[in-house]
Amino acid sequence: MSGSTGWRGVAQVDDEEAEERESAARLGGGSRRLLGELLAPYKRAIQVLVVIVVVENAARLSIPYLVKEGIDTGIPPIRESDNLEPLLLVVGIMLVATITQAVARQLFLVRSGRIGQDVLFSIRRRVFRHFQVLSPAFHDSYTSGRVISRQTSDVDAIYEMLETGFDGLVTAALTLLGTAGLLLFLDLKLGLVALLCGPVLAWLTNWFRKESSKSYRVTREKVALVIVHFVESMGGIRAVQAFRREGRNQEIFDDVNDQYRAANLVAFRLVAWFMPGIRLIGNVTIAVVLLYGAYRAYHGDVTVGVLAAFLLYLRQFFEPMMEISQFYNTFQSASAALEKLAGVLEIPASVPEPERPTPLAKAHGELRFEDVRFGYVEGRDVLPDLDLTVPAGQTLALVGTTGAGKTTLAKLSTRFYDPDGGRILLDGIDLRDLTSTDLRTSVVMVTQENYLFSGTIADNIRFGRPDATMEQIVEATTALGAHDFITAMPDGYETDVANQGGRLSAGQRQLVAFARAFLADPSVLILDEATSSLDSPSERLVQHALRTVLAGRTALIIAHRLSTVEIADRVLVMEHGRIVEDGSPADLVASGGGRYSDLHDAWLESLA
Numbered sequence: 001m002s003g004s005t006g007w008r009g010v011a012q013v014d015d016e017e018a019e020e021r022e023s024a025a026r027l028g029g030g031s032r033r034l035l036g037e038l039l040a041p042y043k044r045a046i047q048v049l050v051v052i053v054v055v056e057n058a059a060r061l062s063i064p065y066l067v068k069e070g071i072d073t074g075i076p077p078i079r080e081s082d083n084l085e086p087l088l089l090v091v092g093i094m095l096v097a098t099i100t101q102a103v104a105r106q107l108f109l110v111r112s113g114r115i116g117q118d119v120l121f122s123i124r125r126r127v128f129r130h131f132q133v134l135s136p137a138f139h140d141s142y143t144s145g146r147v148i149s150r151q152t153s154d155v156d157a158i159y160e161m162l163e164t165g166f167d168g169l170v171t172a173a174l175t176l177l178g179t180a181g182l183l184l185f186l187d188l189k190l191g192l193v194a195l196l197c198g199p200v201l202a203w204l205t206n207w208f209r210k211e212s213s214k215s216y217r218v219t220r221e222k223v224a225l226v227i228v229h230f231v232e233s234m235g236g237i238r239a240v241q242a243f244r245r246e247g248r249n250q251e252i253f254d255d256v257n258d259q260y261r262a263a264n265l266v267a268f269r270l271v272a273w274f275m276p277g278i279r280l281i282g283n284v285t286i287a288v289v290l291l292y293g294a295y296r297a298y299h300g301d302v303t304v305g306v307l308a309a310f311l312l313y314l315r316q317f318f319e320p321m322m323e324i325s326q327f328y329n330t331f332q333s334a335s336a337a338l339e340k341l342a343g344v345l346e347i348p349a350s351v352p353e354p355e356r357p358t359p360l361a362k363a364h365g366e367l368r369f370e371d372v373r374f375g376y377v378e379g380r381d382v383l384p385d386l387d388l389t390v391p392a393g394q395t396l397a398l399v400g401t402t403g404a405g406k407t408t409l410a411k412l413s414t415r416f417y418d419p420d421g422g423r424i425l426l427d428g429i430d431l432r433d434l435t436s437t438d439l440r441t442s443v444v445m446v447t448q449e450n451y452l453f454s455g456t457i458a459d460n461i462r463f464g465r466p467d468a469t470m471e472q473i474v475e476a477t478t479a480l481g482a483h484d485f486i487t488a489m490p491d492g493y494e495t496d497v498a499n500q501g502g503r504l505s506a507g508q509r510q511l512v513a514f515a516r517a518f519l520a521d522p523s524v525l526i527l528d529e530a531t532s533s534l535d536s537p538s539e540r541l542v543q544h545a546l547r548t549v550l551a552g553r554t555a556l557i558i559a560h561r562l563s564t565v566e567i568a569d570r571v572l573v574m575e576h577g578r579i580v581e582d583g584s585p586a587d588l589v590a591s592g593g594g595r596y597s598d599l600h601d602a603w604l605e606s607l608a
Helices: 008-024 030-081 085-133 134-140 144-151 153-186 188-235 237-242 244-297 304-345 406-413 435-441 459-463 470-480 483-487 508-518 534-548 585-591 595-607
Strands: 367-373 382-389 395-400 421-426 442-449 524-528 554-559 570-577 578-583
Touching: 008 524, 030 085, 030 153, 030 304, 030 382, 085 144, 085 153, 134 367, 134 483, 144 188, 144 304, 153 188, 153 304, 153 442, 188 244, 188 304, 188 421, 237 244, 237 382, 244 304, 244 483, 367 406, 382 406, 382 578, 395 406, 395 470, 395 595, 406 524, 406 554, 442 508, 459 470, 470 508, 470 534, 470 554, 508 534, 570 595, 578 585, 585 595
Parallel strands: 395 554, 395 570, 442 524, 524 554
Antiparallel strands: 367 382, 367 421, 570 578
16 A cells, blocks of 8 residues: 555654644744734734724623613612603613624624635635745655645634634633723622632633643644545545555545544533533622622612623623633634644745846757766765766657666756756756746656646647647647647547546647647757657657657657657666766667667567
């Protein structure tokens, strides 16, 4: 079982999640800095929101006090002279306060919703952009399921916090402070009795904060495991079904799903202790205040209106504690998500843009490797010391056993990696001094995967040159011999290629990939075993197209099939990262006894 869908894959994701957190903490980014960067453009708008929330809560906190005024100053005049004016005045003020609260609430929801959506748009865009600039070396080790988790569940957690979290926190803080002040203002003795519960509330809240922080971080990690295993299993569904791995994959999924369930249960248990605990403390406090307040009201120390207002304020005082618990739920989940996103965004590009780039108007195509040394693992060089010059316009074939360094040389030529030592030059310019735009315009790589994106055939051909017209696309496909099969498709160039080009044959996908490269018109074209997955009829189909694509440009061809190598001007035979033979195909065959000659003889025997 591969690492992506086996137990080792689950452990690998755990290790990578830990590395993300360590990266965010080590570089000082973390969730707080990322959140600050996201909210910085909305500083003035957030200040306006704070004012709106203050107005809303002031209006809401005034209601119990107005009830007290209505009872103590509005009812006595009715008993004495049927005078309704004081009570009607209080009711009118209460109506104004209620309308003010409703209007402020509506303004807050509209404005905060707009800010929240803008922030989500920004973080999605930022994460997507950063994932695109990170090198293939990063994506080789970072599972696709984790990429999806960053853009879906983690962003959703941030959305939930922005939608309800900050509103709940600000409202709770204002309510707690405002209510405590009003309780002491109404009656100092009753207020002090009511606030005796403060230390217990503080301890319970602090305990919940610490435990929920641990719990929700684990929850985010476990949901990532579920997403990773699901995506990887579905992405390799053909292999899963071919090797009858459905049962084993189900076992693994059940395990990670159970871990996610268990993590959520821990979080729910914390809430189950915290929220009833707050309610219990609140009800006991209300009972004590009612008992003590009734005793004092009986002796004329406080009015009935003050006691009624006290009870209403106490109810408001404990409600925010429930909101704080909900805020902690969303905040811890969002904080863990922000931590992961910050860890990804803090990962530097392994092939950074040059600080002072050298402009390259139009490359001629000369490639030169000077003392190039490179290894994927420190201390284990794949290319120990490579010197090579490929003149502009030359087609160079790279031949050798698996692991000889052919693909590594190709990846270095496209700057998917930077060499550990030495330098690689295009027309005399170090690749590290070229902008990614200039480099990708000049050097294009076609791999054996022939990846086609969702969309039409025309969209896929236009991929490297979005502004290409349909006439230019047809011209490219006609030159390569692909026009006939495309026009025979149900919708011609507008035919949807389906998932990863599943509607096309291997040979047809190869022709579309060649047309894409031909239309992009690079100075250097690299073919990494681009015909290795083709059967013989399909291979013959693309041979003419291959000659057309290579004409007039520098080309590096990595191929095990010597039928492809035959069209090269020059052949390099590589072994353990070193060049052991170098010459034209005809000269190497004629020399006899060499590695290429032996490969050629074996190829002829296979044809016979």
